[in-house]
Amino acid sequence: MFPLERESLGSTERKLGVSRAQFPSCDVQRAEVLSCFLALSFSNFFPSLWPRWKNWWVRGILTLAMITFFFIIIYLGPMVLMTIVMCVQIKCFHEIITIGYNVYHSYDLPWFRTLSWYFLLCVNYFFYGETVTDYFFTLVQREEPLRILSKYHRFISFALYLTGFCMFVLSLVKKHYRLQFYMFGWTHVTLLIVVTQSHLIIHNLFEGMIWFIVPISCVICNDIMAYMFGFFFGRTPLIKLSPKKTWEGFIGGFFATVLFGLLLSYVMSGYRCFTCPVEFNNDTNSFTVDCEPSELFQLQEYNIPLVLQSVVGWKTVRMYPFQIHSIALSTFASLIGPFGGFFASGFKRAFKIKDFANTIPGHGGIMDRFDCQYLMATFVNVYIASFIRGPNPSKLIQQFLTLRPDQQLHIFNTLKAHLVDKGMLGSLEDA
Numbered sequence: 001m002f003p004l005e006r007e008s009l010g011s012t013e014r015k016l017g018v019s020r021a022q023f024p025s026c027d028v029q030r031a032e033v034l035s036c037f038l039a040l041s042f043s044n045f046f047p048s049l050w051p052r053w054k055n056w057w058v059r060g061i062l063t064l065a066m067i068t069f070f071f072i073i074i075y076l077g078p079m080v081l082m083t084i085v086m087c088v089q090i091k092c093f094h095e096i097i098t099i100g101y102n103v104y105h106s107y108d109l110p111w112f113r114t115l116s117w118y119f120l121l122c123v124n125y126f127f128y129g130e131t132v133t134d135y136f137f138t139l140v141q142r143e144e145p146l147r148i149l150s151k152y153h154r155f156i157s158f159a160l161y162l163t164g165f166c167m168f169v170l171s172l173v174k175k176h177y178r179l180q181f182y183m184f185g186w187t188h189v190t191l192l193i194v195v196t197q198s199h200l201i202i203h204n205l206f207e208g209m210i211w212f213i214v215p216i217s218c219v220i221c222n223d224i225m226a227y228m229f230g231f232f233f234g235r236t237p238l239i240k241l242s243p244k245k246t247w248e249g250f251i252g253g254f255f256a257t258v259l260f261g262l263l264l265s266y267v268m269s270g271y272r273c274f275t276c277p278v279e280f281n282n283d284t285n286s287f288t289v290d291c292e293p294s295e296l297f298q299l300q301e302y303n304i305p306l307v308l309q310s311v312v313g314w315k316t317v318r319m320y321p322f323q324i325h326s327i328a329l330s331t332f333a334s335l336i337g338p339f340g341g342f343f344a345s346g347f348k349r350a351f352k353i354k355d356f357a358n359t360i361p362g363h364g365g366i367m368d369r370f371d372c373q374y375l376m377a378t379f380v381n382v383y384i385a386s387f388i389r390g391p392n393p394s395k396l397i398q399q400f401l402t403l404r405p406d407q408q409l410h411i412f413n414t415l416k417a418h419l420v421d422k423g424m425l426g427s428l429e430d431a
Contacts (some may be wrong), residue, residue, distance in 0.1 A: 197374035226253030261330030344371035
């Protein structure tokens with residue numbers, strides 16, 4: 001601690017009338033300032049509180065602040081959500097790459113910082129270039145530069161990556177060979193973990209905001225409820241990687257998250273702004289979320305198993321089909337999602353660090369909050385592709401319109417003959 005900080009802390013002690021021993025131990029720097037301020041406030045107003053409870057209140061207040069921020073960005077719409085996802089991706093990449101620099105003392109590696117961010121740009125261009133083509137097809141076809149970038153997208157992506165690869169080879173220095181290849185691998189694994197998952201989150205968002213909000217909310221709920229159950233009832237350690245995790249918190253978090261997922265899904269399934277796919281309106285040049293809800297979001301009646309009828313006293317129950325899918329989502333968030341956190345804990349222990357960064361007071365870095373979210377994003381994307389998504393007529397039409405006139409005519413005649421054979425159209429002679 002710098003002399004000025006010591007003097008400031010000493011004056012604070014005199015004003016509050018407490019000794020230095022009563023202050024919680026913390027380094028006053030960057031985001032930790034707010035965390036320490038809250039801890040000092042609780043030390044002043046509630047001097048009899050145990051450090052464990054002070055930490056509980058600090059984490060609780062900041063958690064409520066983050067949840068409020070989450071509600072605000074949902075209210076602002078899908079475009080803001082996509083922007084936030086991109087910002088989180090960049091920050092997570094920065095945190096993991098910085099750990100690599102610190103651990104391997106690699107600040108003097110030639111070009112490496114530049115190359116790390118260059119590769120991030122290349123991979124984002126590759127992933128999001130195809131997404132733009134899929135979801136903004138009419139806009140891309142309307143603008144000549146965008147049409148060229150779309151047509152040769154994969155070749156441009158490969159050329160960009162190849163340029164970075166050659167720059168890396170040219171930057172190799174004899175005394176740093178092993179270190180440079182360590183960091184080259186570190187960068188690529190980070191890209192795989194961070195960029196791929198954030199890309200899948202964007203894809204989930206386009207399927208409907210409910211596929212974005214419910215999974216993320218389930219992970220948040222499980223994190224909070226596991227902490228609460230562990231705090232009040234935790235006795236049995238769960239895993240050595242995270243000594244504070246308990247079986248009581250793990251099991252309590254599971255049941256609370258499944259219940260929360262059912263309730264949240266019921267509420268959100270009744271609003272089109274959450275259930276409709278996010279589409280780009282070319283007339284207004286804006287995103288729209290208006291559609292006729294699919295069967296997934298229409299109330300249906302289900303028979304209750306005979307075993308449960310005597311318990312609940314009902315024979316049938318009305319619920320949205322999506323609520324059944326929410327059980328799968330919340331179960332994964334509760335039972336498998338935490339392993340993303342355990343993986344991150346093992347990673348941090350391997351490099352002897354407490355948190356990825358000090359971005360969020362009391363919680364660590366952005367990556368500390370999103371370690372489970374990235375695993376959840378992959379599951380949701382695979383789940384949608386396997387059990388939900390069917391052929392997309394709009395995408396088929398988009399691809400059809402890019403064909404040459406003779407190819408379009410051939411497809412038209414083939415489709416017409418097929419419909420006539422099926423009896424859905426009159427005979428070819430009548431036509």
